[in-house]
Amino acid sequence: MSADGSLGSVDRPAHLRGDLRLVAEIIEPGSRVLDIGCGEGELLAFLAQHKGVDGRGMELSQSGVNAGVRHGLSVIQGDADHDLEDYPSDAFDYVVLSQTLPATRRPRQVIEHLVRIGRRAIVSFPNFGHWRIRLRLLLDGRMPVTPVLSQVWYETPNIHLCTITDFVALCEETRVVIERSVTLDGAGLPYRLNPRGTLANLLAEQALFVLRGGRN
Amino acid sequence: MLGAPATCIPETSPVPVPSPVRESALRPERPGQALVVEEPLALDCGVALGPYTIAYQTYGRLDPERANAILVCHALTGDQYAAGRHPVTGKPGWWETLVGPGKVLDTERYFLICANVLGGCMGSTGPLEPNPRTGKPWGLGFPVITVADMVRAQVKLIDHLGIESLFCVTGGSMGGMQVLQWAASFPERVFAAVPIATAARHSAQNIAFHEVGRQAIMADPNWAQGNYHELGRRPERGLAVARMAAHITYLSEPALHRKFGRNLQDRDQLTYGFDADFQVENYLRHQGISFVERFDANSYLYITRACDYFDLAAEHGGVLANAFRGTRTRFCSISFTSDWLYPTAENRAIVHALNAVAANVSFVEIATDKGHDAFLLEEPEFFATLRGFLDGCARHRGLAVP
Helix, strand or coil: CCCCCCCHHHHCHHHCCHHHHHHHHHCCCCCEEEEECCCCCHHHHHHHHHHCCEEEEEECCHHHHHHHHHCCCEEEECCCCCCCCCCCCCCEEEEEEECCHHHCCCHHHHHHHHHHHEEEEEEEEECCCCHHHHHHHHHHCCCCCCCCCCCCCCCCCCCCCCCHHHHHHHHHHCCCEEEEEEEECCCCCEECCCCCCHHHHHHCCEEEEEEECCCC | CCCCCCCCCCCCCCCCCCCCEEEECCCCCCCCEEEEECCCEECCCCCEECCEEEEEEEECCCCCCCCCEEEECCCCCCCCCCCCECCCCCCECCCCCCEECCCCEECCCCEEEEECCCCCCCCCCCCCCECCCCCCECHHHCCCCCHHHHHHHHHHHHHHCCCCCEEEEEEECHHHHHHHHHHHHCHHHEEEEEEECCCCECCHHHHHHHHHHHHHHHHCHHHHHHCCCCCCCCCHHHHHHHHHHHHHHHCCHHHHHHHCCCCECCCCCCCCCCCCCEHHHHHHHHHHHHHHCCCCHHHHHHHHHHHHHCECCHHHCCCHHHHHCCCCCEEEEEEECCCCCCCHHHHHHHHHHHHHCCCEEEEEEECCCCHHHHHHCCCHHHHHHHHHHHHHHHHHHCCCCC
């Protein structure tokens, strides 16, 4: 959001955060979208303007919610742990959970709700298996701080960090179907790697998965 | 156009009139308009009430498409004078902070309608008004009314004004209950709904506070089983005590402390008696006394009862979400952190019900220490949120947004 508080800066996808740019490309025009952890609504504003999306947001921070509503977006104050169970099944075409999964209390239940509420879920998260993180822990014996995971351990909201391999295993366990997966570098740019391979787990700084429930 | 005495309906356009109605003049001390509906209103209690009068004010101008109307619903002790000088108290209208040219409820862009609720005492039919059969004030002979009854009466007014679909229905507290009732009962006529600092049902605690107020009124010998008008008396002490108790619930402990602390009233030391030693006592006494000048005790009984009976889920099989199934209305629910009368949890329950039917809903909790009364006060974050929501809705409605 620009200094004057307008959302004008998100007119160009280049101004969206890397992984959000990818999300915006995936989402089909005219869809119904729920963005969980929507911040000030940058993605929703972009989708509404450029893809005619019927968007809703959920955000924990009061300032984020207020900024979103102030800009005419439909945003509620809430969080993935407590406020997903009310939604009916298949209420949305896409449910987006961007960089928020490690901050949830019960990631497994959250994932299950995502694929229940949305026909598709788009989940992106930082990969804790990245080589720099492994090396930092191995050599320094300290919790890693990287451009993607930029906060020190006592300040980060992340309580359930995972690697790409961990996430794939959880999807198998919960019978969530991975429709598409993309590995990303630190800037959120796609990487040519098989996301389910061990190399991706070592080299990718972030990952983005398109999921759907195993029921269909 | 503030306080303008006439509606701005173009005279040439057809006005659908579903039942015989007529505009009537109110008493000179209550300026504004009044609609008399001849066809009786079927109340929830089973009584057919009619003819009945709806006293109302309008602000701004209805656009040719009749698309810019906002219905403002007042709270328990509010009235139709949302803005401009109040004819009885001489003070600004109860939502003067929000209503006016260039304000959030911009009278240069929107056509605002505010009606005194059924059961009220500022011109709409209520226990203060004469029973046509006896010519004497209704008193306790007036049938018990509900929030749904209030809304049914408002529908007649909106019909009379020729408005098919309201751009927005908004209000705080009991006004918020009316907003929810409108959205549940007449979803196709409500484009946007903004229930503020309210609840989908009155909590046990709120019923309890109302009962204290009612008992205070009834304990006043001047109440005389509600027949005080005929006897030329008024239960002023009882009504003042009711107001004092209720007023505490509209504030918050931090706000009271900030305003008064333990400061003494016009004295340097305690008097060791029961005068108003403390400023807070003096303030409450003043609140009580000034309230009785403008409010009818029986009306207070009836309107508090209407709040107590409000339970939107009960009308829908006990499931609040069912009240909103299939709704296309855009909602914005607003609560205040220090409001313990209609706390955030109550407002959030509304939001959860709306989520359960995948309704279009925004929800904002405003940080303030001003308690329930915050919805009537200068709260910049609240104003900015409401303005943003209304502008967003206006764009979807095809209304001009500056």
